[in-house]
Amino acid sequence: MSKKKTKVKVNLTRRDVLTVAGAAFGSALVGQFVTTGPLSPFSTLKQGQLEDVPETGHGAATGEYHWGMLINLDTCIGCEYCLRACSAINDVSTDKPWNIVVEEKTSTGSTFYFSRPCLHCQNAPCVEVCPVGATYHREDGLVIMNYDRCIGCRYCQVACPYDARKFNWEARSDENPYVPTFGTPEVDRRPRGVVEKCTFCVHRIDAALKSGRIPGEDPEANPACVNICPVGARTFGNLKDPNSNISRLLAANPAIRLREELGAEPSVYYIPPKEGL
């Protein structure tokens, strides 16, 4: 205080350093114990929710199944039935469908119809960026949302290259115009403040496997969009089984995936129009 420009000397004795280090280590231990130990308020949550979520990252379909979809752009007639059935079964808001259908042109100018569910990427950018692991890879290759964990930061929406994710900006009270014509809702509406997307009708897949039916072979186990398609443009099934419908079609036809250069490895394949794209 008295002298100007006092040379400030920090006297650090070994004892001080040890005290600080000990205090830091001790608090780390206490912190660890309080957050993960039996006293932790989160301990039950963690047992129930944290452990059954597999490690996120590359090479997701590690199990017996890898659910995929094949969309034939050559046969699609653009009737939007897939969009409507999806919106009815999953009770999706009409202004932000999970499954879009748009009219498109090939490079030679002829019209075809392009539709897009969530592509369930095997190296999904959305899974990588989620700060809380609310969206994750399942062993069967699906990319699924945990609506109870999502904090609504919308980073997944920013990261998705295919615009497959929609945010619930407000609590929904809209009438669903596709119910009951195209089906009745099989899942709950998502609450305000979380992100949602196409699930490949995971509730049907899980229920079917429990009762011994195989998605892709048994219509009841298929996603709504696959079943309703009047021209059979969509095929669903296990990409790991070489004898599944989807695998046989993929072997017999040229197929592309969207924006392969990004390396996201989508599980949705497209058969291009016969005249080419």
Place this chain on the structure above:
Amino acid sequence: MAIIAAPHNRSSISPGFLAWMGLIALLVVIGLVAAIQVFVHGLTLTNMYDSVPWGLWITIDLSSIALGAGAFTLSAIVYLFGLKRFQSVVRLAIFVGFIGYTCALLTLVMDIGRPDRFWHPWVYWNVHSVLWEITWCITIYLTIMIMEFLPVITEHKFFNRWPWIREVARVLHKGAPLFALLGLGISLLHQSSLGATYGIVKSRPIWFKPSMPIMFILSAVAVGPALTMTVALVIEWITARRHIAYDVLQTIARFSGFGLLIYGYIKFWDLAAVTYYGRMPNVEQALYTLNQQTPYNFAFWVGEILVGIVLPVILFLIPRFNRNPALLALGGFLAASGVVINRWNVTVSGLFVPLSYSPGTQYVLPPGTYFPNIVEWGIALGIIGYALGMLTLGVKYLPLFNKQEHG
């Protein structure tokens, strides 16, 4: 507070001070009203939508964290590099940093769709997510700043009654070099990760480049201390009391000037690299769209380069100008504005570029449009009010400029 402060003869409350606090209270009330509206009705009240899901609030987060970087930079300079000359400014730097980081957290809580789940990143880990890492780093660094700042708070007369608290704080203060080291590491991590938040997103052509984290951290290191310097000068004028020797502030300005030069160099390198090496068709298309439909180029050249780099560098480095405190403060203000404009331009322009994933030739999403609406500005005003209020109270009631060292 007034009763506690009364014994300080310097803390008499003048009409000017009351008016100033009234203005701050007004800003905070505007912010609270907007916040309640958002909590009740949801984010649908904002102008953000599915194509542009990030906007003004993310810009505030990024900017206030970047502008709080003076705390770790100056702490490291004093406690790790041993330049004790800057000791007098460390407390203020940490205080400004603390305000910046708490601003970011407050805005983040507004911005997420489920504020009731703000604690999820601490319980549910995704170690692959940069946003998870940022959340953890910010939490840890905020704790470090509180540890660093505790001795200053306990110097207040209020703590006369509990000498042991002061004793704890005194012992803690001996760990200042350790905190500075931790703070440096943690800050380098998250300041760059904020850039990586954009840099890793493959689907967005103008974001996806490895220079993003470097540019974010350089701008933070350069401009953070400049903001601290500006705040010190403004406090000096308002309280009519010189707390920090002018040559210290001048040196900080020079440091920032050189930092900005390096930042500018990297920015031009990045521009050249993107133009000549990394000009993939989608990048070209994206830049074309932005130049045609948005003021991206204007904001870049005038906002980021001229206002944010060229003018501050001139004011900070040319002796004729940096002898003048007013010009230094102006330079700091311009540099800080440049950072805000940069964060805005990066966030919003990146989202404006429409996604294109269709195998056909026609379908692309329409280019995004976004400008914050009154609710978003209301929150922004509330945050500014909070920052100014904290700063005012700190200057009035905390020994921010006490040069006396413990230990």
